[in-house]
Structure formats: structure tokens, C-alpha cells
Amino acid sequence: MLPLNKLHQAVSQAGGEGLFEKLEAVYEQVPDTECEKCAICCTVPQPAYIIEYLNMFRYVNANMPGQWPDLLERAIRYYFLELVDAGQRCPFLDSDNACRVYEARPFTCRMYGLSGNKVSSEDMRGNMQSLVEKYRREHGIELPGEIVDFELPQCQKVRIVNGKNKKPRELAPLLIADIGLLEQFFVPPPVLDSQYTFVPYVNHLVMGVVSEGARFRRARVMKEYLESGRSELLEGYVEKFSQSGI
Ligand code: SF4
Ligand code: SF4
Numbered sequence: 001m002l003p004l005n006k007l008h009q010a011v012s013q014a015g016g017e018g019l020f021e022k023l024e025a026v027y028e029q030v031p032d033t034e035c036e037k038c039a040i041c042c043t044v045p046q047p048a049y050i051i052e053y054l055n056m057f058r059y060v061n062a063n064m065p066g067q068w069p070d071l072l073e074r075a076i077r078y079y080f081l082e083l084v085d086a087g088q089r090c091p092f093l094d095s096d097n098a099c100r101v102y103e104a105r106p107f108t109c110r111m112y113g114l115s116g117n118k119v120s121s122e123d124m125r126g127n128m129q130s131l132v133e134k135y136r137r138e139h140g141i142e143l144p145g146e147i148v149d150f151e152l153p154q155c156q157k158v159r160i161v162n163g164k165n166k167k168p169r170e171l172a173p174l175l176i177a178d179i180g181l182l183e184q185f186f187v188p189p190p191v192l193d194s195q196y197t198f199v200p201y202v203n204h205l206v207m208g209v210v211s212e213g214a215r216f217r218r219a220r221v222m223k224e225y226l227e228s229g230r231s232e233l234l235e236g237y238v239e240k241f242s243q244s245g246i
Pocket of ligand 1: 038040112158
């Protein structure tokens with residue numbers, strides 16, 4: 001993950017190489033859509049490539065820099081509490097169920113409801129069950145049933161309003177390959193293939209701002225929250241990092 005002090009340099013390098021224009025050209029091939037704006041899909045933020053994260057970072061800096069403290073606070077809370085608080089939503093979602101970074105949302109959010117779920121419900125249940133067992137065994141934490149049982153539905157309510165040439169299912173792998181080529185500027189192919197860096201914006205952001213050490217303290221925060229509905233450690237992180245000078 002990119003630490004905060006390297007972010008601006010990475011944005012500037014990507015800009016110099018014309019990568020944001022190339023990313024925009026990929027996005028332009030995705031059909032324009034309308035939907036019911038229920039925001040259920042924003043309950044579980046979709047993963048994004050590093051080039052897309054840099055694009056979002058640049059977008060917020062250019063258009064809404066005053067919103068960083070709020071975005072960072074929500075991102076930190078989401079990162080630590082997503083497995084223990086069913087009320088958590090993507091930090092970029094506003095109170096009207098609109099995406100605050102709509103123009104810079106990642107490809108996976110743009111394609112949601114268009115190309116089907118790449119990950120099957122069975123795989124998702126399997127991953128969640130592994131997490132349940134890991135937290136029980138390693139930390140003595142019982143994850144709440146409503147979170148364990150939640151399944152992101154396949155959305156049938158997306159309407160294409162401006163269809164482009166190809167069908168979304170045929171288009172998706174081609175466009176992913178195009179973004180993968182841009183991503184190689186930052187990530188060598190073996191790492192790219194491992195999907196280690198293909199994580200939601202919120203994870204990119206928290207790892208960069210709070211540092212990778214956050215990962216090791218996550219269980220402690222979760223335990224405190226489950227026991228008392230509040231975590232002093234989490235409040236300390238929010239106070240210290242939400243005002244980070246981005
Ligand atoms: S894509 Fe579907 S799940 Fe997501 S906000 Fe629109 S209607 Fe709701
Ligand atoms: S980035 Fe925007 S569209 Fe994607 S999950 Fe978050 S709020 Fe929803």
C-alpha cells in the first residue's frame with residue numbers, strides 16, 4: 001500500500017505518464033446506467049486498482065478537499081468496524097445515498113449489476129466462514145450473525161440508458177485487462193495477479209494514512225466495540241488521523 005508521503009509523488013508520476021486520461025478512456029466505454037439508488041451495493045465497498053485509488057485521491061483534492069476529515073473519519077471507522085457493526089457503509093456514500101466520488105468511482109462500482117457477480121455466493125460464504133473461525137480461534141471474537149449471514153444480492157435494477165457497442169459481460173474482461181496494463185506501472189504482474197493490492201478505496205486509504213500497523217490492532221478494536229459499543233483505541237485513531245494533512 002502507498003504511504004501518505006508517497007501518494008502525491010505517485011499521482012504526479014501517473015499524471016506525467018498520461019495514465020489518468022487512459023483510465024478515463026476505459027471508463028468511457030462502460031454503458032451509462034440508472035438505478036434505484038438504494039445503496040445496498042455500497043454496504044460492501046467494491047475493490048479498486050491502485051491507479052483508480054490515485055484517481056479518487058486526486059479527484060477529492062481537486063473538488064472537495066474540505067471533506068477529507070469526514071472521509072478519513074468514516075474510512076477509519078469502516079475499516080475497524082465493518083465486521084462488528086452492521087450499520088457501516090462505504091465512507092464515500094453521503095446521507096442521500098449518493099456517491100461523493102461518483103465521477104471517480106472505481107470500475108467495479110461502475111459495473112455493479114451489469115456483468116454479474118464474479119465471486120459466487122458460495123465463495124463469499126466460504127470466505128466469511130473462514131473469517132468467523134479465524135476471529136473465534138485467534139481472538140476469541142464471535143462475529144455478529146447479521147454480518148455473517150449478509151449476502152450482497154445480485155442487483156437486477158440497473159438499466160442501461162446509453163448502451164455502447166459491446167454487451168457488458170463481454171466488455172468487462174477487456175476493460176479489466178486495459179486497467180491491468182495501467183496498473184503495471186505501480187505493481188509488478190505477480191503481485192497484480194495475487195490481487196493483494198486490489199482492495200476497496202477504504203482499505204487503500206486507511207493503510208496509507210493510519211499505516212499497515214492498523215491491521216494488527218483491528219481485532220482489539222473489534223473486541224472493545226463488541227463489549228461496550230465503543231473503542232477508546234478507535235477514537236484515538238480517529239482523533240489522530242482524521243485531520244491528517246492530505
Ligand atoms: S446498483 Fe442496485 S443495489 Fe446498487 S444502488 Fe443501484 S439499485 Fe441499489
Ligand atoms: S465508491 Fe461510491 S459507488 Fe462505490 S461503494 Fe463507495 S459510495 Fe458506492
